[in-house]
Amino acid sequence: xxxxxxxxxxxxxxxxxxxxxxxxxxxxxxxxxxxxxxxxxxxxxxxxxxxxxxxxxxxxxxxxxxxxxxxxxxxxxxxxxxxxxxxxxxxxxxxxxxxxxxxxxxxxxxxxxxxxxxxxxxxxxxxxxxxxxxxxxxxxxxxxxxxxxxxxxxxxxxxxxxxxxxxxxxxxxxxxxxxxxxxxxxxxxxxxxxxxxxxxxxxxx
Amino acid sequence: xxxxxxxxxxxxxxxxxxxxxxxxxxxxxxxxxxxxxxxxxxxxxxxxxxxxxxxxxxxxxxxxxxxxxxxxxxxxxxxxxxxxxxxxxxxxxxxxxxxxxxxxxxxxxxxxxxxxxxxxxxxxxxxxxxxxxxxxxxxxxxxxxxxxxxxxxxxxxxxxxxxxxxxxxxxxxxxxxxxxxxxxxxxxxxxxxxxxxxxxxxxxxxxxxxxxxxxxxxxxxxxxxxxxxxxxxxxxxxxxxxxxxxxxxxxxxxxxxxxxxxxxxxxxxxxxxxxxxxxxxxxxxxxxxxxxxxxxxxxxxxxxxxxxxxxxxxxxxxxxxxxxxxxxxxxxxxxxxxxxxxxxxxxxxxxxxxxxxxxxxxxxxxxxxxxxxxxxxxxxxxxxxxxxxxxxxxxxxxxxxxxxxxxxxxxxxxxxxxxxxxxxxxxxxxxxxxxxxxxxxxxxxxxxxxxxxxxxxxxxxxxxxxxxxxxxxxxxxxxxxxxxxxxxxxxxxxxxxxxxxxxxxxxxxxxxxxxxxxxxxxxxxxxxxxxxxxxxxxxxxxxxxxxxxxxxxxxxxxxxxxxxxxxxxxxxxxxxxxxxxxxxxxxxxxxxxxxxxxxxxxxxxxxxxxx
Numbered sequence: 001x002x003x004x005x006x007x008x009x010x011x012x013x014x015x016x017x018x019x020x021x022x023x024x025x026x027x028x029x030x031x032x033x034x035x036x037x038x039x040x041x042x043x044x045x046x047x048x049x050x051x052x053x054x055x056x057x058x059x060x061x062x063x064x065x066x067x068x069x070x071x072x073x074x075x076x077x078x079x080x081x082x083x084x085x086x087x088x089x090x091x092x093x094x095x096x097x098x099x100x101x102x103x104x105x106x107x108x109x110x111x112x113x114x115x116x117x118x119x120x121x122x123x124x125x126x127x128x129x130x131x132x133x134x135x136x137x138x139x140x141x142x143x144x145x146x147x148x149x150x151x152x153x154x155x156x157x158x159x160x161x162x163x164x165x166x167x168x169x170x171x172x173x174x175x176x177x178x179x180x181x182x183x184x185x186x187x188x189x190x191x192x193x194x195x196x197x198x199x200x201x202x203x204x205x
Numbered sequence: 206x207x208x209x210x211x212x213x214x215x216x217x218x219x220x221x222x223x224x225x226x227x228x229x230x231x232x233x234x235x236x237x238x239x240x241x242x243x244x245x246x247x248x249x250x251x252x253x254x255x256x257x258x259x260x261x262x263x264x265x266x267x268x269x270x271x272x273x274x275x276x277x278x279x280x281x282x283x284x285x286x287x288x289x290x291x292x293x294x295x296x297x298x299x300x301x302x303x304x305x306x307x308x309x310x311x312x313x314x315x316x317x318x319x320x321x322x323x324x325x326x327x328x329x330x331x332x333x334x335x336x337x338x339x340x341x342x343x344x345x346x347x348x349x350x351x352x353x354x355x356x357x358x359x360x361x362x363x364x365x366x367x368x369x370x371x372x373x374x375x376x377x378x379x380x381x382x383x384x385x386x387x388x389x390x391x392x393x394x395x396x397x398x399x400x401x402x403x404x405x406x407x408x409x410x411x412x413x414x415x416x417x418x419x420x421x422x423x424x425x426x427x428x429x430x431x432x433x434x435x436x437x438x439x440x441x442x443x444x445x446x447x448x449x450x451x452x453x454x455x456x457x458x459x460x461x462x463x464x465x466x467x468x469x470x471x472x473x474x475x476x477x478x479x480x481x482x483x484x485x486x487x488x489x490x491x492x493x494x495x496x497x498x499x500x501x502x503x504x505x506x507x508x509x510x511x512x513x514x515x516x517x518x519x520x521x522x523x524x525x526x527x528x529x530x531x532x533x534x535x536x537x538x539x540x541x542x543x544x545x546x547x548x549x550x551x552x553x554x555x556x557x558x559x560x561x562x563x564x565x566x567x568x569x570x571x572x573x574x575x576x577x578x579x580x581x582x583x584x585x586x587x588x589x590x591x592x593x594x595x596x597x598x599x600x601x602x603x604x605x606x607x608x609x610x611x612x613x614x615x616x617x618x619x620x621x622x623x624x625x626x627x628x629x630x631x632x633x634x635x636x637x638x639x640x641x642x643x644x645x646x647x648x649x650x651x652x653x654x655x656x657x658x659x660x661x662x663x664x665x666x667x668x669x670x671x672x673x674x675x676x677x678x679x680x681x682x683x684x685x686x687x688x689x690x691x692x693x694x695x696x697x698x699x700x701x702x703x704x705x706x707x708x709x710x711x712x713x714x715x716x717x718x719x720x721x722x723x724x725x726x727x728x729x730x731x732x733x734x735x736x737x738x739x740x741x742x743x744x745x746x747x748x749x750x751x752x753x754x755x756x757x758x759x760x761x762x763x764x765x766x767x768x769x770x771x772x773x774x775x776x777x778x779x780x781x782x783x784x785x786x787x788x789x790x791x792x793x794x795x796x797x798x799x800x801x802x803x804x805x806x807x808x809x810x811x812x813x814x815x816x
Contacts, residue, residue: 014600016636020607023629027614058596060679083603106603110610 006121007051009078010034011041011067013059017106021054021083021113028114038062038070045076050128052120054113056106057084057095068098077127079120137197143185151178156195207341209413213259216417219424220252226431235548240295244427247287253280255417262343262413267332270346274327278315281357281416285311288391289364292371295387298378299371303363310360317353324349326357327406335411343413348406361399368392383430390422453477461557466493466542468516468552479558482538484530501527501535515554516544522554525561537562572656575782580653582779583705587650589712593677597643601636608633646673649701650708656699656786660810663694663733663742670707671731674715678729683715688732694742695810698787706780706791707731710746710803713776716769717750717801725749736806745804753795761793 008030012018015036022034031051035041038055039062053071057064068080079101092103101123102116144152147168154164161179165172188194224245231241257277264270289307293299318326329346336342372388398419404410453476456463462479466472473491480487483499500508504526515522522542527535542556587594608629615626646669671687678685714729721727730747753761760766762781767774777791784791784805795801 014604016632016639017600017604017607020604020611020632020636023625024607024611024614027611027618027620058680060682060684063682106599107606110607 005031005050006124007031007033007049008117008121009041009049009051009053011036011038011053011055011059011064012083013037013056017056024110024113025054025117028110030117038064038067041067042070045074045078047076049076049078050124052079052081052101052117052124054081054083054117054120057082065094065098068095068100072098077124077131079123079127081116081120134200137200140186144182148178148182148185151175152182152194152198155179155182155191156198158191208339209262209341209343210259213255213262213417216420217252217255220248220255220417220420223424223427224248224252227427237294240291243287243290243294247284247291250280250284250287251417251420254284254414258414258417264344265332265334267329267346270329270332270344274329275319278319278326282311282315285360285364288395289367292368292388292391296371296375296380296384298374298380299367303367303370307360307364307367310356310363314353314357314360317356324351325353326351327354345411345413347408351406354406358399358403361395365392365395368395383433386426387430390426393422394419461559464542464556464558466554466556468554470551482536482558482560483528484532499528499530501529503527512542512554515542516552519544522556535562536560537565575786576653576655578775579702579705579779579783582709582776583650583701586705586708586712586776587647590674590677593680594643594647596680597676598640601640601643604636605633605640608636642672650704652701654701656702658697658699660695661698661700661703663696663744664689666696666698666700666703667707667731667733667744670704670711673704673708674711677712678715681715681718681727683718683727683729686728686730688730688734690733690735690742692735692739694733694735694739696742696807697810698807699783702783703787706783706805707744707746709776709780713803714746714748714750714801717748717752720751721749735809739809741806741808743804743806745802747800747802749800752797752799752801753793754797758793758795762791 008025010018010022010025010032012021012034013036018034018036022032025032033041033044035044038059041053041055053067055064055067062070064080064082064084071078071080080095081102081104082095082100083104083106095103101120104112104116141149150168151164154167159167161172161175165175168175183189183194186194186197188197227241227244227248230236231238231245254277257273257280261270261273264273286308289304293301293304314326328349328351330349331347332344333347334342335345368388368391372384375384375388376382398416401410401412401415401419405412405414452463455461456476456478460478460482462476462482464473464475464479466474471492473493473496475483475485475491477487480491483496485491485495485499489495497505497509508524508526511522511524514520522544523540525537525539528538530536537560538558539561540556540558542554545553545555547553612626612629615622615629650673667687667689671685675685711729711731718727718729726749728749730745732747733742733744735741736743757768762777763774764778765774781791787805787807789805789807791803791805793801793803
């Protein structure tokens with residue numbers, strides 16, 4: 001089952017800061033999961049975990065940047081917001097380059113924190129919606145037979161029915177039948193749309 | 206009136222004079238008493254013999270003559286026994302049995318002559334008048350054969366042997382050469398007096414007894430000894446005056462005052478320099494009360510204790526104290542002394558005093574400069590940690606902000622969950638205290654002040670140092686470890702300055718690990734271990750950094766020596782100074798590529814068992 005609720009995953013080694021921040025986010029109506037260390041969060045994550053991460057940049061052991069790197073290594077698409085007691089420019093640049101959503105001072109007003117969390121969750125929701133759509137497309141592709149997929153591969157390359165028939169060693173009429181079946185199953189009338197779908201689903205790459 | 210009646214009394218007088226002199230000497234302190242008393246007896250006995258000899262020469266009646274001879278036995282016995290006693294007590298070298306033999310034999314011979322009738326040792330049968338030089342006549346007896354005279358002769362021979370034996374041994378043992386003269390004159394006295402008496406008694410020469418004249422040799426020897434003594438004393442007195450002048454000169458030149466305190470009589474003798482230092486005029490008699498009154502009230506207890514300890518243990522007394530001069534000024538005095546007991550049982554203390562006021566003042570100035578330097582170094586240290594300290598402050602401040610914001614939200618939502626609100630307020634208070642503690646630590650490090658020694662718990666000290674650098678270590682990704690002994694040792698130290706040393710060492714250690722590769726551990730250990738069976742504590746800071754080369758290690762405490770691109774190279778030098786002000790030494794061990802350890806050792810004040 002896919003997890004449907006979005007969680008804010010909070011990581012801070014300072015117990016009091018962790019508690020205070022999670023308290024605020026809960027009061028603002030977010031679902032919060034609090035962790036005292038990056039390793040605790042990583043142990044708790046599942047492939048379908050949904051939401052965002054708010055992490056202290058400066059932590060003993062695995063710090064915020066390490067966590068971010070590990071998340072992308074595991075292909076977990078959780079947007080990260082960093083909190084820091086002291087902002088250092090190199091760390092900020094690195095974090096943003098690796099795809100951090102935002103970078104906040106610990107003492108930033110709550111509006112900034114909320115805005116950053118909101119943005120991160122929107123990112124997550126968008127990612128999630130995209131993922132759902134791609135998965136649906138993939139499911140539709142999966143319904144194609146082996147021969148239909150072979151035909152489709154030729155179609156998106158812009159080949160004519162006659163060429164496809166010659167290449168696959170089948171009758172031109174049979175090619176036409178396959179194309180009709182493909183457009184029906186994928187619900188796409190035009191070749192242009194078909195090509196776009198194939199690219200989005202990441203097939204034939 | 207003839208020359209005989211003049212010379213014999215003169216001999217008696219001389220003997221009496223000598224006896225008087227030695228009697229006086231026997232009362233002198235520091236002189237062996239017994240030899241003098243024996244000599245007094247011997248001289249007196251010879252004097253008496255001299256008088257009796259004169260009487261014999263005048264007597265014309267045989268019975269009276271024999272009676273005098275009988276009475277003469279007493280001084281003769283006393284003379285022989287006294288000479289024996291003198292030699293025995295003065296030289297302490299001869300055989301005792303010889304001395305005892307002399308005493309027994311002479312007592313027997315003279316006792317018999319005194320108590321028994323008839324011829325024993327000396328006995329006259331008839332008298333006749335003899336004429337000698339100057340037409341003087343005297344009584345000369347014809348002596349009877351005396352059966353016991355050989356006992357007296359034996360006694361005298363034994364005495365001669367005893368004297369010779371004693372003198373020989375005395376000189377062998379390192380006695381003075383004068384003893385030979387003494388022994389010789391005594392032997393001459395015995396031989397000549399007894400020998401002459403023998404010749405007279407056997408009628409070989411016609412002469413009166415001349416025992417007292419034989420004593421002249423002894424008188425001369427003793428006289429010369431006395432004269433030498435007087436001369437020596439005079440020379441010593443001159444030398445002593447010279448020495449005193451020199452000491453006085455040295456005392457004035459060096460401004461070193463001398464004093465002697467007779468504790469039994471409570472009298473203090475002080476030379477002019479001492480009196481000048483204490484502002485006491487030479488007419489005032491000094492005792493312990495005068496001394497105590499001049500002392501600064503705060504130093505009185507310490508000085509009294511130092512003196513009492515010195516008297517008890519017999520060790521040297523050393524103390525530095527302040528005195529209040531009559532003008533109201535304060536003077537610093539360094540005093541040293543040594544207790545002793547004199548021969549008459551008086552307890553004494555001799556010593557010196559010195560004005561160390563200017564030395565104290567320059568020391569204080571130096572301390573002040575050192576304090577300022579240490580302070581600037583602390584400010585610089587705190588500057589180095591400014592970023593991490595700001596971070597440490599931001600943590601609780603951030604938490605306070607979040608909690609306050611939450612409370613606001615809850616209140617505007619009309620959510621009056623009092624349990625949650627109470628928790629929030631409690632957390633705000635705790636975080637506020639946390640932030641306050643950080644600020645307090647910073648303020649303590651930034652304040653100026655003199656060296657203030659106090660009893661410090663090593664656990665607390667190390668804990669504070671750890672708290673100060675924890676944020677910095679976290680920022681740099683360094684693991685901080687602490688190693689504490691199971692007991693809670695206490696040291697005498699200045700809290701802030703010792704913290705500064707630890708902070709300096711800890712930051713240096715962290716700097717040393719800058720070049721560490723990703724996979725090599727970055728660890729700093731701050732530890733305290735008991736050494737020397739718990740009498741001392743070794744406080745050490747150890748890192749896993751790049752270490753130092755032999756050359757770097759040798760120069761590490763030099764001022765302005767640094768391997769860092771930033772930094773003045775003063776931190777370690779100042780730390781070493783601070784540790785030195787705690788009577789210890791900051792040391793380093795290191796080998797290149799193996800990390801370094803800096804440590805110092807402080808004595809433990811006491812040990813309290815960990816609760």
